[in-house]
Amino acid sequence: MVKELIVKDKRALRRISYGYLWVYSNEVKDLKGFEEGELCYLTDSKGDFLATAYVNPHSLICARILSGKKIKPNIQFFENKLKKIIEYKRKIVDLKNSRIVFAEGDGLPGFILDFYGGKVLSAQFNTKGADNLKEEFLKAVEIVLGDYPVVIKNQSVFREKENLDVEVSTKGNVPDEVLIEENGIKMLIPLLKGQKTGYYFDQRENKKRFGEFAKGEVLDLFSYIGGFGLNAAQKAESVTFVDSSQTAIDYCKKNMELNGFESGEYIKMDAFKAIREFKKAKREFDLISIDPPAFTKSRKTLDRAIKGYANLNREVFSLVKKGGIVFTMSCSRLVDIQTFDRIVEKAIVSSGKKLRVIGRLYQAFDHTVLPFMKETEYLKGLILMRID
Ligand SMILES: C[S@@+](CC[C@H](N)C(=O)[O-])C[C@H]1O[C@@H](n2cnc3c(N)ncnc32)[C@H](O)[C@@H]1O
Numbered sequence: 001m002v003k004e005l006i007v008k009d010k011r012a013l014r015r016i017s018y019g020y021l022w023v024y025s026n027e028v029k030d031l032k033g034f035e036e037g038e039l040c041y042l043t044d045s046k047g048d049f050l051a052t053a054y055v056n057p058h059s060l061i062c063a064r065i066l067s068g069k070k071i072k073p074n075i076q077f078f079e080n081k082l083k084k085i086i087e088y089k090r091k092i093v094d095l096k097n098s099r100i101v102f103a104e105g106d107g108l109p110g111f112i113l114d115f116y117g118g119k120v121l122s123a124q125f126n127t128k129g130a131d132n133l134k135e136e137f138l139k140a141v142e143i144v145l146g147d148y149p150v151v152i153k154n155q156s157v158f159r160e161k162e163n164l165d166v167e168v169s170t171k172g173n174v175p176d177e178v179l180i181e182e183n184g185i186k187m188l189i190p191l192l193k194g195q196k197t198g199y200y201f202d203q204r205e206n207k208k209r210f211g212e213f214a215k216g217e218v219l220d221l222f223s224y225i226g227g228f229g230l231n232a233a234q235k236a237e238s239v240t241f242v243d244s245s246q247t248a249i250d251y252c253k254k255n256m257e258l259n260g261f262e263s264g265e266y267i268k269m270d271a272f273k274a275i276r277e278f279k280k281a282k283r284e285f286d287l288i289s290i291d292p293p294a295f296t297k298s299r300k301t302l303d304r305a306i307k308g309y310a311n312l313n314r315e316v317f318s319l320v321k322k323g324g325i326v327f328t329m330s331c332s333r334l335v336d337i338q339t340f341d342r343i344v345e346k347a348i349v350s351s352g353k354k355l356r357v358i359g360r361l362y363q364a365f366d367h368t369v370l371p372f373m374k375e376t377e378y379l380k381g382l383i384l385m386r387i388d
Contacts, residue, residue, distance in 0.1 A: 037128035054129025078140030216286030329381030
């Protein structure tokens with residue numbers, strides 16, 4: 001029998017009615033007796049039904065809503081959900097190279113599903129509740145999309161927080177790498193050895209815009225497998241890739257060669273050290289992308305992260321040529337758009353350079369944002385131009 005969990009907090013009740021999908025542990029009556037990942041029906045204090053959710057009594061986010069209806073999260077439930085998601089996603093992106101399921105953003109908390117080249121799927125189950133339901137979810141994926149090989153990249157820090165194993169497993173014959181095309185650029189993706197689900201689809205449109213500004217010497221800082229630099233390589237004189245991961249740098253090279261671009265410089269190095277070396281050598285660039293990993297995933301380290309972003313940006317601003325362009329981004333969910341604006345403003349002042357904001361950057365269309373749930377909005381950035 002599915003147990004009931006009473007939501008006592010008025011603001012939580014209002015948020016749920018708006019479509020917010022999380023309930024916090026101080027907003028419910030009693031979590032005693034619930035197991036991690038167990039299904040529950042949320043009710044108000046009068047006993048009126050609110051939603052079907054799964055619970056984690058040991059987490060600050062103690063319940064995540066799967067549906068506003070009384071449902072059983074079986075194969076049929078996931079089939080219906082997936083069909084609906086696909087119906088709108090296929091109108092905004094090439095489904096074969098996209099984030100098909102973006103967890104809370106698509107109303108499926110904890111579930112991530114990416115499609116690579118229309119050939120291989122990559123999934124993540126980031127909570128105990130999602131992990132418990134992975135068989136039903138994957139069966140529904142097979143029914144709706146077809147019987148594709150799936151790599152399950154259960155390596156996220158969120159899993160550690162939920163005391164779940166951090167592991168990579170496969171279903172079917174998953175290749176080590178897969179070739180996709182994005183913005184007309186061929187990208188070889190290291191599926192098994194790569195980061196996250198294999199690639200960062202969330203920057204698709206930003207990479208395209210980056211390419212539109214390409215000229216002269218281009219710097220792709222925190223390049224991963226080179227998405228930003230590759231989009232600029234056609235028009236640039238040279239593209240310098242910097243990443244601390246050897247696999248990432250190897251794939252930058254492979255991808256440049258694959259596209260017939262010969263102007264690459266590949267630097268496996270800590271980005272801060274690389275910046276110091278560029279400064280020492282008095283090197284400047286016409287176009288720079290700064291796309292660091294999330295500097296914080298917890299409020300406790302937010303202040304330190306803000307300082308980190310400010311230092312990074314200030315230092316990089318001294319590498320921009322006159323008339324040059326910088327794409328600067330942050331994927332830390334806790335650093336919101338306003339905070340990031342302030343960070344960049346301060347960094348501009350302390351760099352002593354004259355930079356103007358000429359555009360904003362956001363997460364790709366398939367990383368859908370749930371209204372009233374700002375937590376689904378995580379990627380933000382600015383396009384800056386040096387005008388002095
Ligand atoms: C958000 S990802 C970049 C994604 C890439 N720009 C894209 O859109 O495809 C961040 C990258 O920074 C790299 N990285 C992390 N810490 C680093 C450091 N201290 N110096 C250089 N690279 C670092 C990681 O290996 C990862 O490839």
